[in-house]
Amino acid sequence: MRRSVIGMMILLSLSKITGLLRTMVLSRTYGAGAVSDVFFASVMIPGVFLGIVLAGINTCLVPVLTMAERDGEKDAFFNRF
Structure with missing residues (x-):
């Protein structure tokens, strides 16, 4: 560890x-100017949406996978998708 x-x-x-x-x-x-502001905004906006999606996946999917692995149903879980 x-x-x-x-x-x-x-x-x-x-x-x-x-x-x-x-x-x-x-x-x-x-x-420092309009070009750099547009660049940083164009990088930041998709990053925010990606962060929201990944946080949702991490919050919902990880506990379900952990329980499936603990219960020995990991293969059954993945076969559903």
Whole structure:
């Protein structure tokens, strides 16, 4: 478990660093203005909808899968879909 926690910490740190680099490159390329505002809005709007959908899936599907696996009905669950 300790190895997986350290691995997740490293991956999350790399994600934050690459996100910062992306923002720095975009800011340097487009500056502060209408073009950069449109770009950030076009990236953010689909991201919000995706976040809502993924939160719903995570909230509904994960507990059902966990119960199916615990009860030994995992194969039956997947055969329904």
